[in-house]
Amino acid sequence: MSEKKISRRSFVKGFAASFVSLAGLGVLNACGNNSGSTPAVSTAEDASTAAASAAATEAAIGAANEAAKAAGLTFTPGTYEATAKGISSDVKVTMTFDETSITDVKVDTSGETPDIGGKISDSVAQMILDGQTADIDAISGATVTSEAVKKAAADCISQASGQQISLSEDSASTGSDWLGTKPEIADGDLTETIDTKLLICGLGTGGWAAALTAADTGIETLVIEKKETPTNIREDIGGIDSKWQKETIKTMPNLAIDKMDALEDIVRYGTGYVDYNLIKVWTNESGELVDWIGGILEDSGKYFMQHEASVGDTRYPERDKAYATGHSPHKTEEYAEDSEVTTSSVFTEYCEKAGNVKFKFSTAIVELIQDGSGKVTGVIAQDMTDNHYIKINAENVLMATGGYATNTDMMNALQPMTQEMKVQCRIGSTADGSGIKAMLWAGGKMDPIHESMMFNRCAVKPDETAGYKTTGEWFWFGEQPFLKVNLKGERFCNESGPYEFMLHSMEMQPGHTYCDIFDANNKEYTEQFQEVGCCRLWPFDNDAISNRDYDSCWASNEDLIEKGYIIKADTLEELAEGLNIPVDTFVETVERYNELCKKGKDEDYGKAPHRLTPVDTAPFYGVRTVAWHLTTLDGIRINTNMQVIDENGDPIEGLYATGDCSGGFFANNYPNLFTGLACGRTMTFARHAVNFISGK
Numbered sequence: 001m002s003e004k005k006i007s008r009r010s011f012v013k014g015f016a017a018s019f020v021s022l023a024g025l026g027v028l029n030a031c032g033n034n035s036g037s038t039p040a041v042s043t044a045e046d047a048s049t050a051a052a053s054a055a056a057t058e059a060a061i062g063a064a065n066e067a068a069k070a071a072g073l074t075f076t077p078g079t080y081e082a083t084a085k086g087i088s089s090d091v092k093v094t095m096t097f098d099e100t101s102i103t104d105v106k107v108d109t110s111g112e113t114p115d116i117g118g119k120i121s122d123s124v125a126q127m128i129l130d131g132q133t134a135d136i137d138a139i140s141g142a143t144v145t146s147e148a149v150k151k152a153a154a155d156c157i158s159q160a161s162g163q164q165i166s167l168s169e170d171s172a173s174t175g176s177d178w179l180g181t182k183p184e185i186a187d188g189d190l191t192e193t194i195d196t197k198l199l200i201c202g203l204g205t206g207g208w209a210a211a212l213t214a215a216d217t218g219i220e221t222l223v224i225e226k227k228e229t230p231t232n233i234r235e236d237i238g239g240i241d242s243k244w245q246k247e248t249i250k251t252m253p254n255l256a257i258d259k260m261d262a263l264e265d266i267v268r269y270g271t272g273y274v275d276y277n278l279i280k281v282w283t284n285e286s287g288e289l290v291d292w293i294g295g296i297l298e299d300s301g302k303y304f305m306q307h308e309a310s311v312g313d314t315r316y317p318e319r320d321k322a323y324a325t326g327h328s329p330h331k332t333e334e335y336a337e338d339s340e341v342t343t344s345s346v347f348t349e350y351c352e353k354a355g356n357v358k359f360k361f362s363t364a365i366v367e368l369i370q371d372g373s374g375k376v377t378g379v380i381a382q383d384m385t386d387n388h389y390i391k392i393n394a395e396n397v398l399m400a401t402g403g404y405a406t407n408t409d410m411m412n413a414l415q416p417m418t419q420e421m422k423v424q425c426r427i428g429s430t431a432d433g434s435g436i437k438a439m440l441w442a443g444g445k446m447d448p449i450h451e452s453m454m455f456n457r458c459a460v461k462p463d464e465t466a467g468y469k470t471t472g473e474w475f476w477f478g479e480q481p482f483l484k485v486n487l488k489g490e491r492f493c494n495e496s497g498p499y500e501f502m503l504h505s506m507e508m509q510p511g512h513t514y515c516d517i518f519d520a521n522n523k524e525y526t527e528q529f530q531e532v533g534c535c536r537l538w539p540f541d542n543d544a545i546s547n548r549d550y551d552s553c554w555a556s557n558e559d560l561i562e563k564g565y566i567i568k569a570d571t572l573e574e575l576a577e578g579l580n581i582p583v584d585t586f587v588e589t590v591e592r593y594n595e596l597c598k599k600g601k602d603e604d605y606g607k608a609p610h611r612l613t614p615v616d617t618a619p620f621y622g623v624r625t626v627a628w629h630l631t632t633l634d635g636i637r638i639n640t641n642m643q644v645i646d647e648n649g650d651p652i653e654g655l656y657a658t659g660d661c662s663g664g665f666f667a668n669n670y671p672n673l674f675t676g677l678a679c680g681r682t683m684t685f686a687r688h689a690v691n692f693i694s695g696k
């Protein structure tokens with residue numbers, strides 16, 4: 001097969017004029033009717049619209065024929081099928097061709113996340129048919145599934161044309177116009193109006209803390225969430241001076257946290273690009289937050305709280321200094337296996353009992369409404385099921401819409417280095433930056449430093465490297481401070497420390513990818529490492545349960561061996577060959593590392609002695625490791641009452657923000673050695689904002 005690039009710039013160029021006129025006739029918006037079948041006609045007006053529509057489709061295909069000819073493509077008529085890996089399934093595309101055009105497209109994304117990638121089948125099928133190309137725009141919020149559809153569609157076109165079609169590189173967005181202009185929605189398009197005192201946008205970690213606080217204060221509240229269901233709060237909630245922490249400190253006084261130390265360390269992590277006073281809100285109010293939300297969960301009888309009491313081996317604090325801030329909710333024995341019981345189900349019951357908090361799902365904020373003085377007086381939202389617009393008048397609006405991890409345009413423009421380090425993965429934030437954009441259109445100011453929370457816990461195959469178009473697999477073990485070598489087989493950093501320290505060192509290495517190396521004794525080493533937070537695979541010092549234990553991790557590793565991600569070998573040479581890295585250099589690296597382990601002193605990079613563990617007992621294991629993108633952490637600047645501020649630092653009346661869509665707290669990296677800091681900050685700020693709005 002010869003290679004042919006197909007892109008909208010080349011293939012579709014030929015019928016750009018008809019593309020525009022078809023849009024006018026509504027053909028491009030005919031999502032949900034991708035099969036080319038004629039819609040039911042019930043009136044004369046419908047009949048004439050349907051006739052126009054059919055004529056338009058024919059016109060599109062006619063124009064496509066011309067374009068295909070211009071691109072030098074002809075097809076062997078027939079129906080072709082291809083699959084590509086999406087988030088959680090193989091996405092299937094079936095395409096029918098005549099000699100010069102695509103005549104039918106069917107897409108099956110039913111195995112993808114139900115209310116995200118799972119529901120884009122019809123719209124992307126229509127986009128491929130209308131554009132006569134595989135190179136369609138990714139659907140915002142469902143980029144991984146969209147990319148899989150594009151790959152499978154390109155495969156079908158390759159089969160039909162006998163030419164190797166690759167998606168054009170220039171279709172990768174540079175994201176330069178990621179903000180765009182505020183959408184203009186005519187008053188006549190607002191077909192529903194709702195009034196409320198407090199509107200909370202987004203029902204994830206921050207949205208829940210806000211809604212529950214509103215339930216307590218009694219303020220009339222509406223919560224809108226773009227998905228069909230809420231997002232559960234996460235496993236670890238960070239706080240200082242909770243009642244659980246105070247209890248453990250009675251017997252482990254070394255775990256006491258000095259608030260000024262904590263403040264200074266968070267500032268140091270952020271290299272000063274933070275707001276001291278905001279951080280103080282967390283250090284001062286997070287203990288009360290944990291007591292309150294933990295109390296709601298425990299009072300339900302379905303959850304119990306545990307303080308994660310450990311700071312690791314404190315003899316080597318330089319780079320590994322940890323704070324025992326983590327608190328985790330766990331299900332009680334009675335409900336452990338009940339999948340219906342979630343933190344969201346407990347919180348829903350709590351709000352229902354209070355009666356003043358209402359929820360509206362499948363509803364997304366599109367933009368904020370402001371009066372002549374700039375005060376926010378509500379929002380325009382869109383119903384995601386039928387696309388109608390809703391005007392929501394609100395005295396105050398709290399944004400809790402999360403970050404922008406799934407918005408490829410924003411990521412390419414603001415965090416190109418993260419795009420190089422990360423891969424596409426199944427679990428991550430669902431937030432798409434729409435809330436941040438709405439606040440920028442309203443005059444908000446964004447953080448100057450753009451950064452992300454990333455796990456170094458993602459495996460790629462031995463012939464793959466990092467990059468946002470690669471698909472990876474969870475590799476929870478990746479955080480363990482085993483030997484790590486670059487793709488030249490050389491050691492390059494101290495493998496211990498916060499997640500992003502290693503990832504940032506990796507960004508400087510070829511392919512932005514490294515290999516984790518461990519041996520048959522790995523189990524005892526993971527205990528010896530004394531990891532903290534969600535990296536810990538063994539019970540905490542107070543016997544609190546870890547998020548994951550060694551045995552469950554090893555079971556996942558066995559699966560990764562089976563799938564060809566982790567290489568298992570009897571010799572170091574064989575391991576290097578399996579990982580596609582230079583054998584001689586790798587063997588020399590391991591020998592040097594083992595020598596340092598024997599000395600108990602890392603003369604090369606300064607890793608703490610209890611984390612210097614040799615690689616000397618077969619079988620040997622190795623895996624290419626890259627970044628797993630969890631969420632973005634830069635957002636819209638707020639003051640200490642969580643009011644959104646403008647360029648001058650003045651509050652925009654009526655507008656508040658919390659969580660990943662808000663800023664001023666993190667820069668350059670995520671200080672994960674403060675376990676649960678992101679959720680702790682998000683919830684503390686949400687609670688503070690609603691108390692402030694409610695006059696409490």
Ligand SMILES: Cc1cc2nc3c(=O)[nH]c(=O)nc-3n(C[C@H](O)[C@H](O)[C@H](O)COP(=O)(O)OP(=O)(O)OC[C@H]3O[C@@H](n4cnc5c(N)ncnc54)[C@H](O)[C@@H]3O)c2cc1C
Binds near residue numbers: 226401403435630682
């Ligand atoms: C897998 C994973 C594990 C994590 N574990 C931890 C942990 O244990 N501890 C910790 O501290 N941090 C953790 N984090 C980070 C943490 O989840 C976030 O920093 C924090 O939850 C942010 O909360 P949020 O409310 O801002 O956003 P989210 O919890 O992401 O909630 C945002 C909500 O807004 C909705 N939304 C988005 N746009 C719109 C719109 N236009 N209209 C309406 N709704 C909208 C989204 O669908 C979502 O439900 C983890 C992140 C991930 C991805």
